[in-house]
Amino acid sequence: MKVFIQTLGCAMNERDSEHMLAELESKEGYELTADSSEADLILINTCSVREKPERRLFSEIGQYAQAKKQGAKIGVCGCTASHMGGEILRKSPHVDFVLGARNISKITQIIHKPKAVEVDLDYDDSLYAFEGVRSSGVKALLNISIGCDKSCAYCIVPHTRGKEISIPLDLILAEARKLAQNGIKELLLLGQNVNNYGVRFSTEHAPIDFTGLLRELERVEGIRRIRFTSPHPLHMDDEFLHEFARNTKVCKSIHIPLQSGSSKILKSMRRGYSKEWFLNRVEKLKSLVPDVGISTDIIVGFCGESDEDFAHTLDVLEQVRFDTLYSFIYSPRPHTRAFDFDKSLSVPKDIAQKRLSQLQERHREILREKAQADIGKEYEVLVENVFSDERGCFSEGRSDNNRLIHIDGRKLDLGEFARVRVMRNEGGSLFGEVVG
Structure with a gap:
């Protein structure tokens, strides 16, 4: 079948x-x-x-x-x-x-x-040991929690995935070791709020938080890189940031969902932090890891967003200079708090679209500037793809801080780590050559 x-x-x-x-x-x-x-x-x-x-x-x-x-x-x-x-x-x-x-x-x-x-939202999958997942390539996904306890006004996830429960440490480590034995080099840890790990387990469990989990995973032989998505800005305390900087296997790229640069809109969204807190965490992170890659999510046109609120979002964009930006116009979703907000707060579609275009265009300019500044830098690249066309053989992979780099004229092995110098920038795409 x-x-x-x-x-x-x-x-x-x-x-x-x-x-x-x-x-x-x-x-x-x-x-x-x-x-x-x-x-x-x-x-x-x-x-x-x-x-x-x-x-x-x-x-x-x-x-x-x-x-x-x-x-x-x-x-x-x-x-x-x-x-x-x-x-x-x-x-x-x-x-x-x-x-x-x-x-x-x-x-x-x-x-x-x-x-x-x-469709039982109270059903608990956190203790279920799924059959071994076929692993192909060099990267694998690994769940560390299910559900979400946050109450962001725009988000339907708590209504579809239920309350947050962490997966026991022994199950996570056993799956990580199995993946390593199957040739996986890089793990992507998954959770709606990964850095809230350890807040609730289904059964008795020794106390552990996300920082402790990262330390445990660092000891898994064969795994060379660890990424995760998505941490919540509210839970990015100094201990976590120091572990992020210190841990030898944690990649120095991170997704930090902003959603809005306006503290007023963030409060309306029920995000639990302010513009100042977000910028403080980024400043601390960059002081520890100067070349860190940062990606984010931004919603424009949320209920009641004014020109001044949007200007705050642009200000955060200028200060942080994100490496990747996922941006969208707010759309009301049933079963969310914002769905019942006063309709007079709705931002007209043409204004929201204009704001989105302005945000994305400025981000493209920042990316071109950052790509040009990367020329001459050297990165360790994990080869994720090998292909060929009429021009010859090519390889590509990502650096520790998540730069995608195309390697000219070399057919490297999948899963190989190569030292690559960036030689040129073509429209924001980086091209390099193996060194050493």
Whole structure:
């Protein structure tokens, strides 16, 4: 039997898809296929964060239903499944089952239950040891917690993934060692608020926080690099920042979601920190790691955002000079606090779009400036991709601080670490050559 999986959304969803595939392969004998028309089981792993995800979901269901082979089942999984539940079955007779983001360990059970709905937000997957995930390449995802206890006004995640629970240390270390044995060189730790790790476990557990977890993972032989997403600015205390700087395996790049540069808007968003706190943490971080790479998320046009509020966001952009920026126009989502805000606070779409364009254009200028300043610098690059075309062979990989560098004329081995000097910048893309 064959299974086709379409994964929408974040790295957490990607990891959920990997877990479901591993369970189906090991316990039910399924094989993965890239062709939905030959699949016996079609899984749509959904996301609820962006605007109108339900519309996209039912469009996808219709397309798969039309092209699928006779007898093939369609299952809707993930975050949209969590908050819509049985409504998906009522709206689409083509769907055979619905499996919420908090219930993915039940995948091998639900495929045998016609029209079943499993969306229990209180279900605890944190102690479940999933079947071994096939690891390919040199990087792997690793969950350290599930759910979210924050109450950000714009976010639906607590409604789709439930309360925050940390995964026991022994399970994390066992999976990390297994991945290392399979050739994985770099781990990406996943959690809605990774640096809140250890606040709650399902059973008795020795006290540990995220800083302690990083120290434990540093001892895992074979793992050379550790990244994580996403830390919450509120929990970036000095101990964590010092560990980030000291730990020999923690990559010196970090995603710090800003969302807005205005303290007034941050309060309305219920983010728990101010513009001043965010800038203080970044200043401290840069004093410890001068060449740190910093990425962020920014929402423009949130309820009540004025020109002055947006100017604060631009000011943070100028001070931090982010290496990567994920930016969006705010879109109201049902089941969030902001959905019920006074509609008079809504920012007109044309103004929000103008602000987004201004933000993104300035960020592009900053990236061009930073790329030009990288010429002549040397980085240790983990080779992640090797390819060739009519011009010859090429390799590419990322530096410790997350610079993507193309290596001309060299076909290196996947997983190899190479010392690379940046030789030129082409439109913000870095090209280098191996040295030493």
